[in-house]
Amino acid sequence: MAAMKPRTGDGPLEVTKEGRSLIMRVPIDGGGRLVLELNKDEAQALKDCLVDVTA
Secondary structure, eight states: OOOOOOOOOOOOOEEEEETTEEEEEEEOTTSSEEEEEEOHHHHHHHHHHHHHHHO
16 A cells, blocks of 8 residues: 655646646645646637636
């Protein structure tokens, strides 16, 4: 059984490319991170939505 490591922080919001997918890690309240796998079209749609609400 693998040793459990203590959480030292949730880390920043980050996006990495793995193969054909984009992996987005979002820190959440209460600890941990939400991990999403997006394709290029989904990432573009998310970008468009965020630009609309932040403009």
